[in-house]
Amino acid sequence: MVRDVRVLERALRDDPDHGPDRLAQAQQRVLNRRASVPPVTFPEELPITQHIDELRRLLERHRVLIVAGETGSGKTTQLPKLCLAAGYGVRGLIGHTQPRRIAARAVSRRIAEELAVPLGAQVGYAVRFSDQTSDATLIKVLTDGLLLNEINSDRALSNYEVLIIDEAHERSLNIDFLLGYVKTLLGRRDDLKVIITSATIDVDAFAQHFSGAPVVQVSGRGFPVEVVPAAF
Numbered sequence: 001m002v003r004d005v006r007v008l009e010r011a012l013r014d015d016p017d018h019g020p021d022r023l024a025q026a027q028q029r030v031l032n033r034r035a036s037v038p039p040v041t042f043p044e045e046l047p048i049t050q051h052i053d054e055l056r057r058l059l060e061r062h063r064v065l066i067v068a069g070e071t072g073s074g075k076t077t078q079l080p081k082l083c084l085a086a087g088y089g090v091r092g093l094i095g096h097t098q099p100r101r102i103a104a105r106a107v108s109r110r111i112a113e114e115l116a117v118p119l120g121a122q123v124g125y126a127v128r129f130s131d132q133t134s135d136a137t138l139i140k141v142l143t144d145g146l147l148l149n150e151i152n153s154d155r156a157l158s159n160y161e162v163l164i165i166d167e168a169h170e171r172s173l174n175i176d177f178l179l180g181y182v183k184t185l186l187g188r189r190d191d192l193k194v195i196i197t198s199a200t201i202d203v204d205a206f207a208q209h210f211s212g213a214p215v216v217q218v219s220g221r222g223f224p225v226e227v228v229p230a231a232f
Contacts, residue, residue, distance in 0.1 A: 002092040002191060003158035012153065033090045036136060038115045038122060040085040046074030048218050055079075055216055056086050059193060063186060066208040067197045069218035075197050076166055077110050080139045083162045084115075088193065089138035092161030097144040099167050099175070101127040108132070108141040144174040148181075157185065162193045168206070169198040183210060 005037065006025050012019040042049040048069060058065050059082070070074035083094045098104040108125035116121055124133030126142040133140055144165070156164070163182060170173055182194055196206055196213075203215045 001026065002161055030091060031136065033136070036122060037084060037090065037138065038117050040115065041080055042081065042082050043074070043114075046078060047072075048074040048078050051216055051218055052078075052082060058214050058216065059083070059086055059195070062214055063190075063192065064194045064196070064213035066203060066206050066210070066213050066215045067195060067216060068203050068219060069197060069199065071199050073218040074106055075218060077114065077196070079164055079195055079197060080111055080141075081115065083164070083193070083195075084138060087181050087229040088162045090161075093137065093159050094139045094162045094164070095147060095157075095160040096139060096141045097147055097166055097178070098141060099144055099172060100169055101130075101143055104141045104143050108139075109194070111139060111156075144172070144178055148174055148177060151181065156189060157192075160192070164195045165196065165228055166197045167199070179209065192232075 008019070008023050008026055010169070011022050042052055046053075048067075055065070055067070067075050067079065080094050080096045083089060088094055096107070098107055104125045104127050108123055110117055112119040112121075112123040115123060119125075120132040120134055121136050123139045124131075124137040124141070126133055126140060126146055128143070128146065147157075147163075151160075165175065165178055165182070168179070186192060186194065194210075196210070203217075207213050207215055
């Protein structure tokens with residue numbers, strides 16, 4: 001796991017009798033997590049599904065990816081699954097922030113349902129006063145405020161392999177602080193991937209903030225509207 005690397009380096013250096021055993025246990029944990037990854041499919045009716053291959057290629061080549069998607073594009077539920085399909089979430093969590101607690105719960109339930117796994121197992125959520133995650137969790141949906149709170153005890157956010165900051169257009173104090181902190185964190189962690197998503201976004205400003213990060217535009221879904229004459 002990402003968070004174990006430095007600890008294991010010290011153990012191998014300072015405790016040659018037990019260090020190799022701890023390393024073997026850590027390697028087995030990663031193997032167990034990789035074996036627990038469920039099959040990932042993407043609903044054909046969602047507009048973002050048409051961009052899955054492009055998004056995966058960009059995620060593999062770049063450390064920061066900006067996804068500008070209209071409401072109904074499927075970005076919120078499908079991007080964590082895309083990261084899982086691309087091999088992330090095994091050595092560290094896929095953290096997916098939401099600005100509100102009710103959204104964090106709803107999104108995690110939906111992702112768990114689509115992956116056909118129990119909530120709290122491979123997919124979980126964490127909000128104030130409630131933590132539905134476990135050692136088996138690969139995708140963790142949490143409020144942006146809770147992620148900020150985790151910085152107090154883990155400045156490197158070493159529990160996470162990917163951070164998805166959703167609803168960036170809201171530009172709350174929490175989100176703005178996270179965006180600034182994550183940019184600094186990228187300079188210290190070369191193994192971290194970051195995805196910024198929003199329904200409406202100033203893509204040029206965000207791309208410039210993250211040193212020219214690639215931008216993918218995803219359309220929303222339209223639905224037919226039937227006009228029914230009023231009966232008097």
